[in-house]
Amino acid sequence: MSTIHRPRPAAVAAALTLSAACALGAATSASARPRPPANAVTVTTNGMDYIVHGYLHPGTATLRWRNRDDEAHMMAFSRLKPGVTLRRLMAAQRKGERATVALLADGPDATYGSPATLGAHQSTTVTMANLARGDYAMICFLVAKNGMPHWQMGMVNILHVKGAARRGAPHAVATIRITDRAIVLPPAIRRGQGTFRVVNQGTKHHSLQLVRLAKGTTLAAYNRWFGGQSQAGKPVDGGGGVLAGGIDDLAGGHSGWLTLHLAHGRYGYASTDDITGPGLPPQSGVFTVR
Ligand SMILES: [Cu+2]
Numbered sequence: 001m002s003t004i005h006r007p008r009p010a011a012v013a014a015a016l017t018l019s020a021a022c023a024l025g026a027a028t029s030a031s032a033r034p035r036p037p038a039n040a041v042t043v044t045t046n047g048m049d050y051i052v053h054g055y056l057h058p059g060t061a062t063l064r065w066r067n068r069d070d071e072a073h074m075m076a077f078s079r080l081k082p083g084v085t086l087r088r089l090m091a092a093q094r095k096g097e098r099a100t101v102a103l104l105a106d107g108p109d110a111t112y113g114s115p116a117t118l119g120a121h122q123s124t125t126v127t128m129a130n131l132a133r134g135d136y137a138m139i140c141f142l143v144a145k146n147g148m149p150h151w152q153m154g155m156v157n158i159l160h161v162k163g164a165a166r167r168g169a170p171h172a173v174a175t176i177r178i179t180d181r182a183i184v185l186p187p188a189i190r191r192g193q194g195t196f197r198v199v200n201q202g203t204k205h206h207s208l209q210l211v212r213l214a215k216g217t218t219l220a221a222y223n224r225w226f227g228g229q230s231q232a233g234k235p236v237d238g239g240g241g242v243l244a245g246g247i248d249d250l251a252g253g254h255s256g257w258l259t260l261h262l263a264h265g266r267y268g269y270a271s272t273d274d275i276t277g278p279g280l281p282p283q284s285g286v287f288t289v290r
Pocket of ligand 1: 048073150
């Protein structure tokens, strides 16, 4: 699996499957930022960290992730068994993937609709449906220049989801449909702004990762470059693209929301779950925001 998405160093491959949602990425324009929804939390990355500004209520819950670092980061997101502390999670990480998976409440294949991978200075906002109460692990498996995975450098933290459930759905300007054969984007995507409902109408897990492409770079070329970097255990900054968030993973029949503030430019999209070789999956394509 080579992809826009997560590198899969052998030792952590299984733990990786615990992640998967997508967020929207973006070259954010501050002036276009809408009023934050009631049940929302911001997580900021300044370096090898997830700095959590508050907590979420269960139910319909919005996670805004800002990457202020000069490097790309990802967020494996998974609910922990009751009572698992950050210290215990970190100890399990050092032991290996099996030890980490043993701490997960929903197993290694759970999906929540959490944020997809962010390049340097990008941000993304996802709204998750029916988020359960509990403590959620956030772990970055990308690899630094020195070959060390980011989690080993401190990029592990916990987000608390507690209190009374909040219901309701954000107002969506249009719907993005993901199936077992395609991703169908609505015409409104070309505005690059607003909240989109994202529905997985297929039977398998799918995701939606966005990448802003430099002039002259095709999505296929970027994807090949990303796959090569990932498999070699190298950083994924460069290659003529900037990862711009999205929704990491949605199980078949599930949905979430993605709020976009995309700057003008050409974007590629792909379901990284469906990348099985050097080529692009059928769930991929390109659009332009003008
Ligand atoms: Cu990272």
